[in-house]
Amino acid sequence: MTGIEEKGRMLRVLFDCDVLVCGGGIAGIAAAVAAARNGARVTLLEREYALGGLATLGLITIYLPMCDGLGHQAEYGLVEELLRLSIKHGAEKDYTELFFQPHTVEERRAGPRLTAQFNPEFFALEAEKLLLELGVNIQYGTLVCGVAMKDGNKVDAVIVENKSERCAIRCKSVVDATGDSYVVKYADAGHVLYGGDNGLASWYYYYAGQEINLRMYGLSDVVPGENQSSNSWDNDVDTVIAGSRRYRGLDGVELSEMVADGHQHMLADMLLHKAQSPDFAPTTMSTIPLLRMTRRLAGAYEMDADEIEVYMPDSVGTFCDWRKRGPLYELPFRTLYSSTVPNLLVAGRNISVSDDMWDITRVIPVCAVSGEAAGTAAALSDNFPELDVTELQRHLQAQGVRLHCADIREKSESERKGNGS
Numbered sequence: 251m252t253g254i255e256e257k258g259r260m261l262r263v264l265f266d267c268d269v270l271v272c273g274g275g276i277a278g279i280a281a282a283v284a285a286a287r288n289g290a291r292v293t294l295l296e297r298e299y300a301l302g303g304l305a306t307l308g309l310i311t312i313y314l315p316m317c318d319g320l321g322h323q324a325e326y327g328l329v330e331e332l333l334r335l336s337i338k339h340g341a342e343k344d345y346t347e348l349f350f351q352p353h354t355v356e357e358r359r360a361g362p363r364l365t366a367q368f369n370p371e372f373f374a375l376e377a378e379k380l381l382l383e384l385g386v387n388i389q390y391g392t393l394v395c396g397v398a399m400k401d402g403n404k405v406d407a408v409i410v411e412n413k414s415e416r417c418a419i420r421c422k423s424v425v426d427a428t429g430d431s432y433v434v435k436y437a438d439a440g441h442v443l444y445g446g447d448n449g450l451a452s453w454y455y456y457y458a459g460q461e462i463n464l465r466m467y468g469l470s471d472v473v474p475g476e477n478q479s480s481n482s483w484d485n486d487v488d489t490v491i492a493g494s495r496r497y498r499g500l501d502g503v504e505l506s507e508m509v510a511d512g513h514q515h516m517l518a519d520m521l522l523h524k525a526q527s528p529d530f531a532p533t534t535m536s537t538i539p540l541l542r543m544t545r546r547l548a549g550a551y552e553m554d555a556d557e558i559e560v561y562m563p564d565s566v567g568t569f570c571d572w573r574k575r576g577p578l579y580e581l582p583f584r585t586l587y588s589s590t591v592p593n594l595l596v597a598g599r600n601i602s603v604s605d606d607m608w609d610i611t612r613v614i615p616v617c618a619v620s621g622e623a624a625g626t627a628a629a630l631s632d633n634f635p636e637l638d639v640t641e642l643q644r645h646l647q648a649q650g651v652r653l654h655c656a657d658i659r660e661k662s663e664s665e666r667k668g669n670g671s
Contacts, residue, residue, distance in 0.1 A: 261409060264417040265387060267293040269628040270408055272394050273427035275303025276614050277598025279377050280328045280621025281425045281628070286384040288629035288645065293387040293419060295394065295410060298538065301377045303429065305614055306370040309453040309536045311342065311464060313366045314613045316349070319575025321359035322658050323349050324568055327651035329618035335376050336368035342464070343367045363575075367464065370534075389419075394428060397436040404593045404632070405437055423593045423628040427621060430500060431545045431600045439588035440548035445605045447496030448542055450508060452516035454535035458527045467519055468512070468540070499541040509539050542599070542612055549602025550635065551584030555610060564639045565653045566623035566646055569616045573609070578655045581616075583642065586624050587634035595634055597624040622651065 269285040271278050274296030282294045304310045313333050316325045337345055345366035348358045381388060389412065396409035398418060407418040426433035434441050451468025497508045516535065524530045558577045565580035585602040586595050596602075597620040599612035610616065626645050631637040643653055652658055 259416075261416055261418045263407065263420050264410070264414060265293050265389075266420045267291045267387065268422050269293075269625065270419055270421035270424045271295070271427060271625070271628075272408060272424065272433050273303070273429060273598070274298075274301040274388070275427060275429060275598060275617065276305050276332065277600075277617040277621035277624075278303075278425070278427035279381065280332065280618045281427055281597050281625030282381055282386050283328060283384060284622045284625030284649070285425075285629040286381070286386050286625075287649075288626055290629035291387075292385075292625075293389060293421070294381065295389050295392040295408075295419070297391070297393050297428075299390045300374045301381075301388075302370065302374045304538065304540065305336075306374040307536065307538045308540050309370055309455065309464065309534070310540070310614075311368050311370050311373075312344075312614075313337075313368060314572040314615060315363035315365045315570060316615045317358070317364040318570045318578050319359075319363050321355035321357075322578070323364060324570035324578055324658065325615045325619050327567065327619070327646065327649050328622040329615050330650070332377075332618050333366065333615075335380065336373040337366050338376055339369065339372045341366045342369055394432045394436070397433060399437065403591055405433070405591060408433060409436075423595065423632040423634075425595045425597055425621075425624045425628050426547070426600050427597045427624075429541070429544070429599055431547055431596065433594065434547050434588070434596060434600065435545065437588075437591045437594055439591040439594055441545050442548050443498075443500075443545050444543035444608065446543070448499050448508075448540075448544070449496060450512050450515070451540040452512035452536055453540065454516060454520070455533045456520070456523075456530060457533055458523075458530040460529075462533055465519070467516060497539075497541075499539065499544040505539055512539070543605075543608050544599075546600050546608065547585075547588060547596045547602045549585050549596070550587055550589045551582055552602050552604055553579075553582060553585050553607050553611075554604045555606040559655045561654060561656075564643075566627075566642065567619040567651050567653065568655060568658060569611070569619055571610050572613050572615070578658065579610075580654055581611075581619060581623065583623065583627070583634075583637075583639055586620060586627070589635060592635055593632040595624040595628055597621040619651075622646070622649065 268290040271282045271294045349364045392412040398407040400406035407420040562580040562582040564583040571577040598617040
C-alpha cells in the first residue's frame, strides 16, 4: 500500500484545564466528578454523544455486584452514589435494599448480592446533569489522536479531532479512561495487549407482551446462577452468537466487520422472535461495539487475581469479584500510574492488571472505584509517582471510600451486633 504524507501544521489550543479526563464511560464520569469536587478545572472528552460507554450506549445495563456474596459490601464512595443515580427513577429489576437498610451480615448473606439493572437513558442524562452542575466542560464527539509532550516525559496537551477539526487541549494532568488506553499509547507510557480476544455480542431492548425487556444477546456480564435473562425463548445469555470468530478490537477494519456482523445476527434474532410474538418490536440497540478487554497500561505495579485480601499500603479502594462469592481485594495506586509519564493516570479497564484480574476490574463498580481514585489524585498533583499517597488516602476516606479489607470486616462486625448500616 502507498502512503500519504500529512502536511505539518500548527494546532490551536481549544481549552486549557487542570485535569483532562479522556473517555466518558463510568470510570471517566467518576474521575471527572472526583477531580471537580476536589477543586480542579476539568474537561471531559467523549467520542460518542452521550455518557456512560458500555453501561449506557452498549446497553450493559447491569450494575454488577458490589458485595462479596457473604454479606459484606465491597465498594464504597462514588460507586454507591453512581448506583443510586443509575436507579434514581426506579430500577428495572434485581435491585435489593439489603445493603442500604439496617440488616445484619447474616441477613445479607442469605439474600441476593448487591446489584441492579438500570435504565440507560436516565443514567446517561443524570450523569451529564451531575457533571454540568459541577462545572465540568464536556466535549462530545471528540476523538483522542495524539499527545504533545513537555519536559521530556510529561503530557503537555492531548491532540484531538472533532467538529472544530484537529486541535489540542492543554492540561496539567490527564486521566486515560478511553477503555483502549489511547493516551497511554500515544505518550509511550508502556502498554500491554489483552492475551485473548473479544467475542461477538449485540444487546437490545424489545417490547413484547406489554413489557419492555433487555435481550442479552451474546457474551455478557452475568453472575453464574444469578441474573439470568427473563427472555421466554432463551435463558442462556452466555452464548457466542457468531461461531468461533474473535476480535482484538483495535483495528478499524476489523471493528467495522465486528459491528456489522453483530448487527446482522441481531437482526436475525429479532425477526425470529417477531415471528413467534406478533407484538414483538425492538426499542433500542447497543450503538457501540461490546469490547471487554483490548489494551491497558503497563504500570508501576501489575495486580493479579490471586492477591485476595492482600494488604496494599497504597490502596485507594476495595472491590470484589463479581463472578463468584468470596474474594475481596485492595486496589493499589501503583496500578493507576506510569513509571515513565508522571502526570498520566488511568482508570477503568486501562489499569495495570494481569489478564485474569482484568476480567474482574473492567466492570462498572470497579471502574467507579478506580475512576474516583484517579480523579482525586489528578486534582492533587501532576507527578503521581511522587504523590504523597497518605494525602490521597485521606481525601478518599473523607469521600467515603474504604481502603482496606479490614475496614470492611470492622464495619461488618458492627452490623453483626445489630447496629445496621
